[in-house]
Amino acid sequence: MKIGELARETGVSVRLLRYYEEQSLLTSHRSASGHRHYTAEVPTVVGHIRTILPCIEGPSPDIHPCAQNYLQTHLQDFDTQITTLQRSGTFLTNLLTATENFRTSSP
Structure with missing residues (x-):
């Protein structure tokens, strides 16, 4: 699935999805034309990120x-x-x- 489809399916902005990828929270595969493509499991991963990220406090791994x-x-x-x-x-x-x-x- 392309990044726009992922954004629509998860309700997360394209910009935030790119940020998640920059932070190595998500991975994509690039097409020959350079477009990001995500596997079918990625919407679930995004859901996990959205659940956990707000609960991280400070720079240490304090959950x-x-x-x-x-x-x-x-x-x-x-x-x-x-x-x-x-x-x-x-x-x-x-x-x-x-x-x-x-x-x-x-x-």
């Missing part, structure tokens, strides 16, 4: 309580996803090992 629960919930979600992926990886490793063992032991 206002308004964002602490939000961040804690997402951290727990990440931990759950990581655990699920690790279990899936272990399952696939065991399956591949069993398959290889079966093939090498078969006549």
